[in-house]
Amino acid sequence: MARNPERRTTLLDAAIDVLASEGARGLTFRAVDARAGVPAGTASNYFANRDDLLTQSGSRITARMVPAPESVDAAMRPAPSRELVRSLMVWLVQRIEAERTGYLAMLELRLEATRRPALRDRLTRAVREQLDENVRFHLEAGLPGDTDTVLVLYLAMTGVLLEHVTLPGVLPEAELDRIVETVVDRIVPEG
Structure with missing residues (x-):
């Protein structure tokens, strides 16, 4: 797993944007990479699977809202x-x-x-x-x-x-x- 915390945050913020605009069905690693403006395959280096991306997105949303x-x-x-x-x-x-x-x-x-x-x-x-x-x-x-x-x-x-x-x-x-x-x-x- 990649360890760049700023990149992880950028990817999570992109995932949140995708969730809000396209719903959970639209949340794919490819969609997150595109929204974050990073090379294809980047998100898969930071999240073990889609469930991991969903869970970490929830934590990031909470951090943004508190x-x-x-x-x-x-x-x-x-x-x-x-x-x-x-x-x-x-x-x-x-x-x-x-x-x-x-x-x-x-x-x-x-x-x-x-x-x-x-x-x-x-x-x-x-x-x-x-x-x-x-x-x-x-x-x-x-x-x-x-x-x-x-x-x-x-x-x-x-x-x-x-x-x-x-x-x-x-x-x-x-x-x-x-x-x-x-x-x-x-x-x-x-x-």
Whole structure:
């Protein structure tokens, strides 16, 4: 296996682009090489097989979507409140909009995971760990609500994001912030 980390990242970013634009069926080593602008056969030097490419693409998507610690620190400066949760959820929507390709690629990976047990196991673990981290973060930050609050908020925001990114006309753009505020106000208790 080749060991150039920058080239591996370039190939993974190309794989994410292919997943988002062509779906999992379009994800081939040849398509990744073409998207990355590298010689044919390069991707096969970095990934043992297609399953390896899919799995590593999922890890790369997560790395691209997780905000930098200093951004989180800045977002968490206000006192814990429902209003802070509202602003965090609006920020989440903004981050997903900025990483739309990664979000669409992750949806493709989730669909592909229904047909690939090994990928399903890895994605399930990764998503569960992230959800557990979200619960831990919420509780340790002193934000209002409990574990169930975070779970219901996660499920509601997943639906908002799915509609917004895949079928943007369902939730009018001009009303998106208001919809996010309503979701938070209905789920997160005051105080």
